[in-house]
Amino acid sequence: MSTSEQPPWHIAYPKPVSEAVFLPRSTVLEWFSSEDKLPGKHFALVDLRRNDHEGGTIKTSINLPAQSMHPSIPTLYTLFSSAGISAVVFYCGSSQGRGSRAASWMQDYINEKGDKDMKSFALEGGIKGWVKEGGKLLEMIDGYEEEAWKKFA
Template sequence: MSTPEQPWHAAYPKPISEAVFLPRSTVLEWFSSNDKLPGKYFVLVDLRRNDHEGGTIKTSINLPAQSMHPSIPALYTLFSSAGVSAIVFYCGSSQGRGARAASWMQDYINEKGDSNMKGFALEGGVKGWVKAGGKLLEMMDEYEEEAWKEPAKKQ
Protein backbone atom coordinates (compact mmCIF):
# COMPACT_ATOMS: atom_id res chain seq x y z
CA MET A 1 0.00 0.00 0.00
CA SER A 2 1.47 3.36 -1.01
CA THR A 3 1.29 6.46 1.12
CA PRO A 4 0.47 9.86 -0.35
CA GLU A 5 3.46 12.10 -0.91
CA GLN A 6 4.06 14.53 1.93
CA PRO A 7 4.01 18.27 1.14
CA TRP A 8 7.47 19.89 1.08
CA HIS A 9 6.84 21.76 4.36
CA ALA A 10 6.06 18.57 6.31
CA ALA A 11 9.82 18.07 6.76
CA TYR A 12 9.98 21.20 8.92
CA PRO A 13 8.38 22.11 12.26
CA LYS A 14 4.96 23.70 12.30
CA PRO A 15 5.23 27.43 12.92
CA ILE A 16 4.34 28.66 16.39
CA SER A 17 3.62 32.26 15.42
CA GLU A 18 0.51 33.14 13.48
CA ALA A 19 1.23 35.03 10.26
CA VAL A 20 0.62 38.77 10.33
CA PHE A 21 -0.66 40.00 6.97
CA LEU A 22 0.67 43.35 5.83
CA PRO A 23 -1.66 45.40 3.59
CA ARG A 24 -0.46 46.19 0.06
CA SER A 25 -1.11 49.87 0.79
CA THR A 26 1.51 49.80 3.56
CA VAL A 27 4.16 48.37 1.24
CA LEU A 28 3.27 50.99 -1.39
CA GLU A 29 3.62 53.73 1.26
CA TRP A 30 7.03 52.34 2.23
CA PHE A 31 8.16 52.48 -1.40
CA SER A 32 7.37 56.20 -1.54
CA SER A 33 8.82 57.01 1.89
CA ASN A 34 12.27 58.53 2.26
CA ASP A 35 12.90 56.85 5.60
CA LYS A 36 11.62 53.33 4.78
CA LEU A 37 13.82 52.31 1.89
CA PRO A 38 13.68 48.83 0.37
CA GLY A 39 16.72 46.81 1.40
CA LYS A 40 17.28 49.14 4.35
CA TYR A 41 13.97 49.26 6.22
CA PHE A 42 12.17 46.36 4.52
CA VAL A 43 12.93 43.38 2.32
CA LEU A 44 10.46 41.65 0.02
CA VAL A 45 10.91 37.90 -0.45
CA ASP A 46 9.17 36.21 -3.39
CA LEU A 47 8.76 32.54 -2.46
CA ARG A 48 7.53 31.31 -5.84
CA ARG A 49 9.46 28.63 -7.72
CA ASN A 50 7.48 26.73 -10.36
CA ASP A 51 4.87 29.49 -10.58
CA HIS A 52 7.42 32.33 -10.76
CA GLU A 53 6.12 34.10 -13.85
CA GLY A 54 4.46 37.30 -14.93
CA GLY A 55 6.77 39.58 -12.96
CA THR A 56 7.72 40.27 -9.40
CA ILE A 57 7.39 43.23 -7.04
CA LYS A 58 10.33 45.62 -7.41
CA THR A 59 13.33 44.99 -5.16
CA SER A 60 12.14 41.46 -4.25
CA ILE A 61 14.61 38.66 -3.82
CA ASN A 62 13.52 35.23 -5.00
CA LEU A 63 13.91 32.50 -2.43
CA PRO A 64 11.74 29.50 -3.30
CA ALA A 65 9.74 28.37 -0.28
CA GLN A 66 11.21 24.87 -0.45
CA SER A 67 14.63 26.29 0.51
CA MET A 68 13.35 28.86 3.00
CA HIS A 69 13.43 27.04 6.34
CA PRO A 70 17.14 26.03 6.29
CA SER A 71 18.03 29.60 5.21
CA ILE A 72 16.36 31.35 8.16
CA PRO A 73 19.49 31.72 10.36
CA ALA A 74 21.52 33.20 7.46
CA LEU A 75 18.66 35.49 6.43
CA TYR A 76 18.25 36.69 9.99
CA THR A 77 21.97 37.44 10.27
CA LEU A 78 22.01 39.33 6.97
CA PHE A 79 18.86 41.30 7.66
CA SER A 80 19.67 42.14 11.28
CA SER A 81 23.21 43.23 10.31
CA ALA A 82 21.67 45.56 7.72
CA GLY A 83 19.18 46.97 10.25
CA VAL A 84 16.13 45.69 8.35
CA SER A 85 12.92 46.11 10.35
CA ALA A 86 10.39 44.25 8.20
CA ILE A 87 10.65 41.13 6.06
CA VAL A 88 7.63 40.71 3.81
CA PHE A 89 7.12 37.25 2.32
CA TYR A 90 4.77 36.47 -0.52
CA CYS A 91 3.78 33.78 -2.96
CA GLY A 92 0.77 33.64 -5.27
CA SER A 93 -1.83 34.34 -2.58
CA SER A 94 0.32 34.38 0.60
CA GLN A 95 -2.08 31.90 2.17
CA GLY A 96 0.31 28.93 2.12
CA ARG A 97 4.00 29.57 1.46
CA GLY A 98 3.87 33.28 2.33
CA ALA A 99 2.08 32.80 5.63
CA ARG A 100 4.24 29.80 6.60
CA ALA A 101 7.54 31.59 5.81
CA ALA A 102 6.47 34.73 7.69
CA SER A 103 5.55 32.60 10.71
CA TRP A 104 8.81 30.63 10.63
CA MET A 105 10.80 33.86 10.36
CA GLN A 106 8.85 35.42 13.23
CA ASP A 107 9.47 32.30 15.34
CA TYR A 108 13.22 32.72 14.77
CA ILE A 109 13.08 36.48 15.46
CA ASN A 110 11.22 35.74 18.71
CA GLU A 111 13.74 33.06 19.64
CA LYS A 112 16.50 35.66 19.25
CA GLY A 113 14.59 38.11 21.45
CA ASP A 114 14.71 40.72 18.68
CA SER A 115 12.02 43.38 19.04
CA ASN A 116 13.35 45.48 16.13
CA MET A 117 12.46 43.09 13.32
CA LYS A 118 9.12 41.59 12.21
CA GLY A 119 8.14 38.95 9.67
CA PHE A 120 5.03 39.58 7.58
CA ALA A 121 3.05 37.91 4.80
CA LEU A 122 1.88 40.22 2.02
CA GLU A 123 -1.91 40.45 2.03
CA GLY A 124 -3.26 38.75 -1.10
CA GLY A 125 0.20 37.81 -2.36
CA VAL A 126 1.43 38.81 -5.79
CA LYS A 127 -1.94 37.87 -7.34
CA GLY A 128 -3.67 40.41 -5.09
CA TRP A 129 -0.98 42.96 -5.93
CA VAL A 130 -1.57 42.54 -9.67
CA LYS A 131 -5.36 42.43 -9.33
CA ALA A 132 -5.34 45.73 -7.41
CA GLY A 133 -3.59 47.29 -10.44
CA GLY A 134 -2.84 50.99 -10.74
CA LYS A 135 0.29 52.19 -8.95
CA LEU A 136 0.99 48.65 -7.76
CA LEU A 137 1.64 47.51 -11.34
CA GLU A 138 4.17 50.32 -11.70
CA MET A 139 6.02 48.75 -8.77
CA MET A 140 6.68 45.48 -10.62
CA ASP A 141 9.71 44.26 -12.53
CA GLU A 142 9.22 42.24 -15.71
CA TYR A 143 5.42 42.53 -15.53
CA GLU A 144 3.75 40.46 -18.25
CA GLU A 145 0.02 41.11 -18.51
CA GLU A 146 -0.63 37.87 -20.43
CA ALA A 147 0.68 35.74 -17.55
CA TRP A 148 -2.03 37.11 -15.24
CA LYS A 149 -5.02 36.53 -17.53
CA GLU A 150 -7.43 33.74 -16.63
CA PRO A 151 -7.26 30.85 -19.07
CA ALA A 152 -10.15 30.82 -21.55
CA LYS A 153 -13.03 28.63 -20.42
CA LYS A 154 -13.92 25.65 -22.58
CA GLN A 155 -17.23 25.95 -24.40
Protein backbone atom coordinates in the same frame (compact mmCIF):
# COMPACT_ATOMS: atom_id res chain seq x y z
CA MET B 1 5.29 7.58 -5.84
CA SER B 2 3.64 10.21 -8.04
CA THR B 3 3.81 13.90 -7.30
CA SER B 4 0.19 13.91 -6.09
CA GLU B 5 1.01 11.12 -3.58
CA GLN B 6 4.08 12.82 -2.13
CA PRO B 7 3.59 14.55 1.19
CA PRO B 8 3.66 18.36 1.14
CA TRP B 9 7.20 19.79 1.19
CA HIS B 10 6.63 21.77 4.38
CA ILE B 11 5.97 18.78 6.66
CA ALA B 12 9.73 18.16 6.69
CA TYR B 13 10.01 21.27 8.89
CA PRO B 14 8.52 22.16 12.27
CA LYS B 15 5.06 23.65 12.40
CA PRO B 16 5.32 27.41 13.02
CA VAL B 17 4.41 28.68 16.47
CA SER B 18 3.77 32.30 15.48
CA GLU B 19 0.59 33.32 13.71
CA ALA B 20 1.26 35.09 10.43
CA VAL B 21 0.60 38.82 10.43
CA PHE B 22 -0.70 40.03 7.07
CA LEU B 23 0.60 43.38 5.89
CA PRO B 24 -1.71 45.41 3.64
CA ARG B 25 -0.49 46.15 0.11
CA SER B 26 -1.12 49.85 0.78
CA THR B 27 1.46 49.79 3.58
CA VAL B 28 4.13 48.31 1.32
CA LEU B 29 3.31 50.87 -1.37
CA GLU B 30 3.64 53.66 1.24
CA TRP B 31 7.03 52.28 2.27
CA PHE B 32 8.26 52.45 -1.31
CA SER B 33 7.47 56.16 -1.43
CA SER B 34 8.70 57.01 2.08
CA GLU B 35 12.13 58.44 2.80
CA ASP B 36 12.00 56.75 6.23
CA LYS B 37 11.43 53.24 4.83
CA LEU B 38 13.77 52.23 2.04
CA PRO B 39 13.76 48.80 0.37
CA GLY B 40 16.90 46.87 1.26
CA LYS B 41 17.64 49.24 4.11
CA HIS B 42 14.48 49.23 6.24
CA PHE B 43 12.38 46.48 4.68
CA ALA B 44 12.91 43.44 2.49
CA LEU B 45 10.53 41.59 0.19
CA VAL B 46 10.92 37.85 -0.35
CA ASP B 47 9.14 36.20 -3.29
CA LEU B 48 8.67 32.52 -2.39
CA ARG B 49 7.42 31.30 -5.76
CA ARG B 50 9.29 28.57 -7.62
CA ASN B 51 7.29 26.68 -10.27
CA ASP B 52 4.76 29.51 -10.48
CA HIS B 53 7.36 32.30 -10.64
CA GLU B 54 6.12 34.09 -13.73
CA GLY B 55 4.62 37.38 -14.78
CA GLY B 56 7.04 39.57 -12.85
CA THR B 57 7.96 40.24 -9.24
CA ILE B 58 7.56 43.21 -6.92
CA LYS B 59 10.54 45.57 -7.25
CA THR B 60 13.53 44.83 -5.01
CA SER B 61 12.23 41.33 -4.12
CA ILE B 62 14.59 38.47 -3.44
CA ASN B 63 13.41 35.21 -5.01
CA LEU B 64 13.83 32.40 -2.49
CA PRO B 65 11.56 29.45 -3.28
CA ALA B 66 9.64 28.37 -0.19
CA GLN B 67 10.97 24.82 -0.44
CA SER B 68 14.49 26.06 0.38
CA MET B 69 13.51 28.84 2.76
CA HIS B 70 13.40 27.10 6.16
CA PRO B 71 17.08 26.02 6.21
CA SER B 72 18.02 29.56 5.13
CA ILE B 73 16.32 31.34 8.04
CA PRO B 74 19.48 31.81 10.18
CA THR B 75 21.36 33.24 7.19
CA LEU B 76 18.45 35.48 6.20
CA TYR B 77 18.16 36.72 9.76
CA THR B 78 21.88 37.51 9.94
CA LEU B 79 21.81 39.36 6.61
CA PHE B 80 18.65 41.31 7.39
CA SER B 81 19.72 42.11 10.94
CA SER B 82 23.17 43.28 9.82
CA ALA B 83 21.52 45.55 7.23
CA GLY B 84 19.18 47.07 9.82
CA ILE B 85 16.05 45.65 8.19
CA SER B 86 13.07 46.09 10.50
CA ALA B 87 10.39 44.40 8.36
CA VAL B 88 10.61 41.27 6.22
CA VAL B 89 7.62 40.73 3.92
CA PHE B 90 7.10 37.27 2.42
CA TYR B 91 4.74 36.51 -0.43
CA CYS B 92 3.77 33.81 -2.87
CA GLY B 93 0.77 33.64 -5.19
CA SER B 94 -1.84 34.33 -2.49
CA SER B 95 0.25 34.35 0.73
CA GLN B 96 -2.16 31.83 2.22
CA GLY B 97 0.26 28.87 2.21
CA ARG B 98 3.92 29.52 1.52
CA GLY B 99 3.80 33.25 2.38
CA SER B 100 2.08 32.87 5.72
CA ARG B 101 4.14 29.81 6.68
CA ALA B 102 7.46 31.51 5.85
CA ALA B 103 6.43 34.68 7.70
CA SER B 104 5.55 32.59 10.75
CA TRP B 105 8.81 30.61 10.64
CA MET B 106 10.83 33.81 10.34
CA GLN B 107 8.92 35.42 13.22
CA ASP B 108 9.58 32.31 15.33
CA TYR B 109 13.31 32.74 14.69
CA ILE B 110 13.18 36.49 15.40
CA ASN B 111 11.42 35.71 18.68
CA GLU B 112 14.01 33.05 19.60
CA LYS B 113 16.72 35.67 19.11
CA GLY B 114 14.84 38.09 21.38
CA ASP B 115 14.91 40.69 18.61
CA LYS B 116 12.33 43.41 19.25
CA ASP B 117 13.41 45.52 16.24
CA MET B 118 12.57 43.14 13.39
CA LYS B 119 9.13 41.85 12.38
CA SER B 120 8.07 39.30 9.80
CA PHE B 121 4.93 39.66 7.68
CA ALA B 122 3.01 37.94 4.89
CA LEU B 123 1.84 40.23 2.09
CA GLU B 124 -1.95 40.41 2.14
CA GLY B 125 -3.30 38.69 -0.99
CA GLY B 126 0.18 37.78 -2.26
CA ILE B 127 1.32 38.85 -5.70
CA LYS B 128 -2.03 37.88 -7.23
CA GLY B 129 -3.74 40.43 -4.97
CA TRP B 130 -1.04 42.98 -5.83
CA VAL B 131 -1.61 42.55 -9.57
CA LYS B 132 -5.40 42.38 -9.26
CA GLU B 133 -5.48 45.72 -7.44
CA GLY B 134 -3.61 47.22 -10.41
CA GLY B 135 -2.96 50.93 -10.76
CA LYS B 136 0.18 52.19 -9.04
CA LEU B 137 0.95 48.67 -7.80
CA LEU B 138 1.55 47.44 -11.36
CA GLU B 139 4.24 50.11 -11.75
CA MET B 140 6.04 48.44 -8.85
CA ILE B 141 6.47 45.11 -10.67
CA ASP B 142 9.73 44.30 -12.41
CA GLY B 143 9.25 42.23 -15.56
CA TYR B 144 5.46 42.60 -15.57
CA GLU B 145 3.89 40.34 -18.21
CA GLU B 146 0.18 41.00 -18.61
CA GLU B 147 -0.38 37.71 -20.47
CA ALA B 148 0.85 35.66 -17.49
CA TRP B 149 -1.80 37.22 -15.20
CA LYS B 150 -4.80 36.71 -17.48
CA LYS B 151 -5.33 33.17 -16.22
CA PHE B 152 -5.99 34.59 -12.74
CA ALA B 153 -8.47 37.27 -13.87
